[in-house]
Amino acid sequence: MDPEIKRILDKSVAGERLAPDEGLRLLECHDLAALGRAADAVTRRLHPEPYRTYNIDRNINYTNVCTAVCDFCAFFRKPKDAEGYVLDRAELLKKIEETVALGGDQILMQGGLHPTLSLEWYEELLGDIKRHFPTVNIHGFSPPEIHHFTKIAKLPLRAVLERLKAAGLGSLPGGGAEILVDRVRRELTRGKVLTDDWLNVCRVWHELGGIGSATMMFGHIESLAERIEHLERLRQLQDETGGFTAFICWTMQPGYEMATAPAAGSFEYLKTQAVGRLYLDNIPNIQSSWVTQGLKIGQIALVFGANDMGSLMIEENVVAAAGTVHYLTLDEMRGAIAELGFTPRRRNVFYELIDDPPTRPLEPSASLPVVAA
Numbered sequence: 001m002d003p004e005i006k007r008i009l010d011k012s013v014a015g016e017r018l019a020p021d022e023g024l025r026l027l028e029c030h031d032l033a034a035l036g037r038a039a040d041a042v043t044r045r046l047h048p049e050p051y052r053t054y055n056i057d058r059n060i061n062y063t064n065v066c067t068a069v070c071d072f073c074a075f076f077r078k079p080k081d082a083e084g085y086v087l088d089r090a091e092l093l094k095k096i097e098e099t100v101a102l103g104g105d106q107i108l109m110q111g112g113l114h115p116t117l118s119l120e121w122y123e124e125l126l127g128d129i130k131r132h133f134p135t136v137n138i139h140g141f142s143p144p145e146i147h148h149f150t151k152i153a154k155l156p157l158r159a160v161l162e163r164l165k166a167a168g169l170g171s172l173p174g175g176g177a178e179i180l181v182d183r184v185r186r187e188l189t190r191g192k193v194l195t196d197d198w199l200n201v202c203r204v205w206h207e208l209g210g211i212g213s214a215t216m217m218f219g220h221i222e223s224l225a226e227r228i229e230h231l232e233r234l235r236q237l238q239d240e241t242g243g244f245t246a247f248i249c250w251t252m253q254p255g256y257e258m259a260t261a262p263a264a265g266s267f268e269y270l271k272t273q274a275v276g277r278l279y280l281d282n283i284p285n286i287q288s289s290w291v292t293q294g295l296k297i298g299q300i301a302l303v304f305g306a307n308d309m310g311s312l313m314i315e316e317n318v319v320a321a322a323g324t325v326h327y328l329t330l331d332e333m334r335g336a337i338a339e340l341g342f343t344p345r346r347r348n349v350f351y352e353l354i355d356d357p358p359t360r361p362l363e364p365s366a367s368l369p370v371v372a373a
Contacts (some may be wrong), residue, residue, distance in 0.1 A: 009038040012278040023279045027224040032271055039274035039305030047307040051343040054333055057106040058314040062087045066112025068191040072252050076112050088219040096133050099314055105348055109140035112177055114162050119153040123167040128145050130168035137349050138168055140173030144199035148191040157204050171349045172205045172212030179222040180230045187221055199237050206243025214244045218272055219251040219264025232278045238282045245283035245351060249273055250292040265296045270304045277305025286353055295328060299336040307334055
């Protein structure tokens with residue numbers, strides 16, 4: 001092994017913070033096994049418990065209408081497009097009812113930047129959900145959506161977030177981050193929030209006592225140095241607020257104007273996730289992205305820095321619109337965790353365990369209740 005790479009890996013495993021140039025050296029390294037071993041060592045230091053976690057939720061896209069244009073997005077429709085929709089309230093509530101019946105305790109609710117829906121409409125949406133399902137957590141509205149709401153309502157960010165929280169918003173997903181570097185954002189998207197404002201949505205939400213996730217979509221037009229800049233911006237904000245519970249990264253699934261772009265493969269995914277675990281020393285959890293990578297790579301991700309398998313994802317539309325479709329049963333997800341020698345445990349958005357502890361170790365081949373995807 002390159003002595004400099006070994007020095008950097010040893011430093012991270014020992015719990016010392018990496019500098020941006022050291023993170024870049026790791027991304028430039030092609031010794032995937034060494035990166036994975038180091039990331040796994042860090043994960044086991046942070047999470048020595050004998051289990052790995054997952055949760056059950058549903059991704060509900062309340063609208064696909066969006067005024068922003070993202071070159072990679074095959075899901076969105078322009079405001080006057082015949083295929084644009086706003087989900088009927090009764091249908092949306094039925095989706096949540098189905099989720100609860102399948103054991104879910106949370107919905108991930110995101111949409112596009114709709115040009116006419118008012119802040120009051122979103123408050124009513126949250127209120128209707130909480131009235132019907134008071135115990136279901138609403139993990140909703142990405143930072144680009146929240147920033148868009150401030151423009152529609154002509155209100156300060158803090159006031160918008162306070163109103164959404166009062167109406168029932170429970171936690172903030174980290175969607176729409178792509179790469180938090182303005183050069184990349186300007187080239188990849190039009191009409192969408194830039195880096196500082198994306199981060200500030202999270203900052204103010206955290207200041208209000210809220211929590212949320214941080215994400216990165218990579219493998220398109222960014223450089224390796226820009227991936228590290230993205231991680232550095234997240235780490236700086238986490239130092240300031242401590243509000244990120246988890247980091248999730250995934251490779252771009254080519255769609256729309258980038259439909260013929262080459263997709264980054266599993267090597268790049270595992271390498272980047274491993275470096276994310278080594279670099280983000282202050283974000284406690286790393287989620288595997290089986291939704292974009294499939295079951296086997298999603299499972300391998302659990303020894304490349306991830307301690308959480310992510311969501312069973314009863315419904316997913318955005319990635320599927322780009323042609324990437326992976327589904328798991330509950331049996332498959334729990335079995336994948338057990339095959340690695342861990343006990344699968346179900347958790348909520350706060351990473352609190354919400355299942356009963358097993359009375360005996362789960363066998364990889366055990367027959368488990370199946371949740372349809």
